[in-house]
Ligand code: GLU
């Protein structure tokens with residue numbers, strides 16, 4: 001059986017007693033767990049950690065387990081002295097036995113340095129923004145939609161793992177999907193047994209591309225779920241001889257992989273459209289979005305360029321966010337800074353009581369993307385910004401000059417432009433904190449320079465014998 005919530009998990013940290021550790025350890029032992037996978041997420045959104053024997057459970061949850069700080073991307077920690085150690089401190093409510101790795105339970109860790117929450121740990125960054133919402137009595141719920149490719153390595157690159165997956169317009173293809181049914185079932189089943197509410201899986205619009213959806217949750221849990229999804233998918237794909245990839249745009253002529261965020265603010269008190277006695281602050285009986293929802297949206301549009309650096313953080317991201325067509329007729333990627341009711345051609349698609357932020361791609365760090373989203377939205381609320389008229393047009397067939405005539409801006413078209421925008425955006429940088437924004441900007445500039453200095457096959461083909 002999967003591990004449900006443990007009694008101890010519900011207790012505030014101060015009330016966790018040696019006895020509750022013992023009972024958790026006993027339950028894990030009874031379920032065959034011998035080791036804990038102490039996992040945190042680096043600045044790039046990649047899972048990191050170490051294996052810890054189960055008898056170290058209490059240490060992991062109290063002091064944490066140590067890592068050499070400078071070995072982790074984005075910490076900016078020193079090589080020597082008391083601030084050289086990064087501690088991953090296990091969060092007791094996240095312990096889950098992994099069905100695809102028998103004997104091992106995953107524990108999500110928060111970063112600590114010198115006994116204090118580490119400001120540049122992406123999960124701590126998100127917690128800081130959630131605390132700003134909590135000051136207003138709000139919580140954020142997010143539903144994160146991962147799109148991904150199943151690939152196989154070839155002599156000179158990667159192809160879709162399924163060689164028969166070749167339809168011109170493969171969205172919702174029911175011939176390819178069943179061919180991957182074993183992998184997809186193991187993935188959905190494993191995640192369900194870890195407490196994710198998986199509700200659908202489909203073939204997306206590119207060869208070898210799929211999407212698996214699990215229900216929304218509070219924003220921290222959703223980000224933890226997304227990381228668990230990636231852990232599971234990487235391991236299972238490897239077991240099936242495939243490569244699981246959340247690279248944003250593996251094939252130039254096909255749609256890329258987005259990681260859209262559905263987001264809504266909730267207020268624990270009050271009446272209205274209720275879920276677990278909470279009221280959706282974005283909901284309004286008379287229109288799709290409340291005034292607060294519109295202001296939040298305006299903030300997301302206002303900070304769209306800087307948000308891009310966090311939500312579309314690789315060189316490759318900007319091959320997805322381009323303006324234009326793919327072989328299937330549309331990339332569905334949102335390059336236009338606009339919002340509209342059920343409008344998937346705009347950056348923010350508005351729905352009843354929630355927004356879908358369509359910019360993030362599959363390479364984004366889910367903690368940082370959520371934190372940046374909150375900071376942008378709260379700025380919109382603080383300044384009572386108006387998002388302007390809703391856009392009901394299909395923006396995709398319009399030319400760039402027609403888009404501009406409507407006063408609609410286009411997102412940065414390269415990582416370099418996006419990082420410039422982040423550097424110039426104090427609101428988003430403040431949300432990330434000094435260390436993380438400095439490290440993020442430094443790493444992303446180096447990534448851009450590395451890309452720019454590389455001589456690609458395209459360049460050779462185009463220029464080698466031309467001049
Ligand atoms: N793959 C598209 C993207 O990159 C999204 C397709 C969809 O809306 O499901 O954003």
Ligand code: MG
Nearest residue numbers: 145147204211
């Ligand atoms: Mg999709």
